[in-house]
Amino acid sequence: MVMAPIDLAVFHENGYIRKQCRVTGLWFWTSNHDRDTCGDTSEDEYTFIGSPLISGFDMRGKELKDAMREAFLGFFEQREHTRIEPYPILARWRDDIHLTIASIADFQPHVTSGLVDPPANPLTISQPCIRLTDVDAVGRSGRHLTTFEMMAHHVFNRPDEGRMYYWMEECVRYCHEMFTQTFGIDSNEITYVENPWCGGGNAGPAVEVIVGGLELATLVFMNLHEDEKGDVEIKGDKYSEMPLQIIDTGYGLERFCWAAAGTPTIYEAIYPQTVAWLKDLAGFEGVAKQWPNLDLDKILGEMSRLNGIMNIEAGVDGEELLATFLQRLAQRGIDISSEQFTAITDPLSRIYAIPDHLHALCNMLGDGLVPSNAKAGYLARMMARRTLRMRDELGIDVSLADLALHHVEVNMGNKTMKQTHDGMATILNLEEAKYVEMLRKGEQVIKTMLSGVDKSTETIADELLFSLNDSHGIAPEMAVSLAIRSGWKSVSLRTGFTAELAERHAKMAKDAAKENTESTLINGIGHLPPTSPLYYDDVYQFEFDASVLFCAEINQEGLPKGITHGVILDRTCFYPEGGGQEADWGVLSTDSVHCQVLHVAKIGNHIVHLTDGPLSNGDLVHGSLDWNRRKQLMDHHTSVHIVGGAVRRILGPHIYQAGANKAVDSARLDITHYNRLTRQDLDSIEKMANEVIVQVHKTEKTILNRKDADRKHGFDLYQGGAPKGNTIRVLRIADHDIQACGGTHHDELGQIGSIRLVRSNAVQDGVERLHIVAGQAALDYAREQDGILRQTGEVFGVNVADVPKTAERFFGEWKEQRKRIEALEAEIVRLRTSGGDDSSVSKDGVRIVIMESDGGLKNMSKMLKELTLDDSQPTLAILGSKEGGGKLMVATTENSIASEKYNAIEILQAIIPHISGGGGGRPTFAQGGGSNPEGLQNSFDAAKSMLGI
RNA sequence: GGGCGUGUAGAUCAGUUGGAAGAUCGCUACCUUGGCAUGGUAGAGGCCCCGAGUUCAAAUCUCGGCACGUCCA
Known part of the structure; x- marks a missing residue:
């Protein structure tokens, strides 16, 4: 079965007939019986430019948007829809997208899946959205925007539960009534195009509403989900009906404004x-x-009309497009x-x-x-x-x-x-x-990159441009103009390069997209009743009795060592890893068996204890937690909330939790902030956090319905991540911090003792990570730090308080003395090389020096420099040292008879075997080392006999 | 989340196949001038980000860490 025609009474009543578009082949409804295109084709130009199709809106800009929005929302409000305030543009209730891209995004995934009730039903909203996919076309096409408001009326029907508000007939009727009556649009200008919609595993019939060549609205009737056994086929995939039937509409506020203003481009309207x-x-x-x-207005108007029917997509060759464009303009009498x-x-x-x-x-x-x-x-x-x-x-x-x-x-x-x-x-x-x-x-x-390239070059190597763009943020056009400014005056950008860059990025993204294999720990537990969590009722309970419902062998990589079995009980005190809090440890025992619980995981509604041994189904077990561990985890978790509140208060409203982790030895809190934190920042946060512990005695824990939680606390509630269920656990620390959180927290803040902010570091630009210790961990940390300082003090032989001062003095002295040693070594070199001992021999006008030095490589090269850099005295110098297994260096005075007569590498290669080593270098300078320092004298002797001295 | 890149003098940066740590500006002193701009000469200033590894030898190659930059999703 394919999708049935959308045949509605509202069409017939208004004199609409169903036709097939000559250009696109899509079926559409029109009251203009001569029309043979659907309105949204390469042959349908905008008809509203210069002659607005929506009347009664003479204002422009914000005023126009406000009036248009009010007209829309008011229309639906009068028709039993509840007006909902727009959601934030940052989709923080979702973990799959960053920005709100449509009004329906507000209700995904849990309202649209049926898990959570909508805030109202039916509802109307005007939701600001951002879509960056067409960012390159913005400003050029006359109609593209990255930011727009999607006006909508949404309905969430549950026919299986007898809740059916309205469906296609009423939806289209509302739309038509609003278009023709509220906005005064001529019925003949409106076409309704049947074009089934699918996306994200859902699908359904849909109608695009085209006015004057511009798509003003899309009405989607989402009633299908992907199903291999389904009997509806859309674009090759099979679907079946789902219990929830959703009307998802989208009316482009800015497009309404444009159609009302009739300006050459959408930008001038808004x-x-x-x-x-x-x-x-x-x-x-x-x-x-x-x-x-x-005539500028005329040109721009024509441009927009042309853009409306020509598809400008990223990667289209600019010059080719321009030529077509000019040709088309000429046809319209614009030269x-x-x-x-x-x-x-x-x-x-x-x-x-x-x-x-x-x-x-x-x-x-x-x-x-x-x-x-x-x-x-x-x-x-x-x-x-x-x-x-x-x-x-x-x-x-x-x-x-x-x-x-x-x-x-x-x-x-x-x-x-x-x-x-x-x-x-x-x-x-x-x-x-x-x-x-x-x-x-x-x-x-x-x-730097072009330094070796001729100034008259006309192109810059592709690889260079790629690297400039990807590693240094310099777009190709920018690179060219910078190159021109720096003296490479004739370079230009190869046509098609930008498209290739985009293609390359697309390919890289595709390669990087890896499969998200979600391996399940245990299968076949769906029939078991959900585990009842005792840790919410009383966070201080550490012993309990329960019965074993399930036990299976576990064999999976990446789990803590020693785990052999997974055990599910009817109830438990063990907190499973989640919300950044690590799992509890402890023991499950019967009269005869004691199993260590080494990890606890949550799978759906079941809490799985990962143990080092088996238990039998039906066993009655006694469980007991490692209470020190749990207490420490609670100290840390509750502290993270306290610190989070303090950071927001001190640094500002942009602070949002970007992640958190609560372990035994410390906790981490990642926050969004535009600057690096200083120790002063950390100190004042730490101070406020500790004040909260003193001032606030009790925490308040409530369970709210998702709908009520949203309404009461807003989306800042979900800093810890997007919640999955319909019920939300809310932890409230007076007015300091209110969060949805499923972790275990103290009832009394005094239990924590104290909080220390150890340090902060940057996770990425704009995200700072705070390292927190609390309770016993704070004491342990302090003790450890104290120990380090004490040891350091003992090394210096001073009081702990004097360590910084002393370290500074020592470091200063160390640098000074190092410099002094260098100076003295240089003095020694001068003394030894100024001749006077028998190590210097003259042969054929070349001074030959063979000498043992006591310094390392650095000292020897200094001596060589002293010996061979003097042009007036051509020298061949052979220096050796017994340090580090033996070193040898051979050098000649460059551009002198010494360098003509002797080859440093040859000499070195000939004598280095005596110290069992190797080496190399240039003909005028060679060096090497070995492992037999005692052979040094043999090397020298070999050199002497080789040189004949 | 993935890719790429960068850490060298107070600042901006070079540093070739691993083999002698550099330039420009700034700084200090002196010379030039009545003084300033300027010009000249000399000098000081380096844990080549940190730690391991390879090597006779590492600023340079490999791995890890820290810090920073950048593109894409």
């Missing part, structure tokens, strides 16, 4: 003030005035040279892209994101750097922070943000400084 401001700053009027007879076209569109595309990029950047930073060189933070850095590059290319002299603050003021109004404006400015100023530094380094690297 960012008019910023575009005008940037034009002014970049002196764009001057460019345009060069050709007074060109423009490629130079004129480039002169106008190059700066303009940057002027358009900057506000879009700033919008993405401000949204990300506003949500508390810290720029970094990895993960989500890298996306912010990429946007910042793109913006900076375009700003520089436009020759605009405004800092990134000022651009962003201007953008926030003009385009974001009083949107509530986690990050303060000052914080944002601080972060962006740091980013700009890093960017400038990167450019400076890049220029240096280019100079």
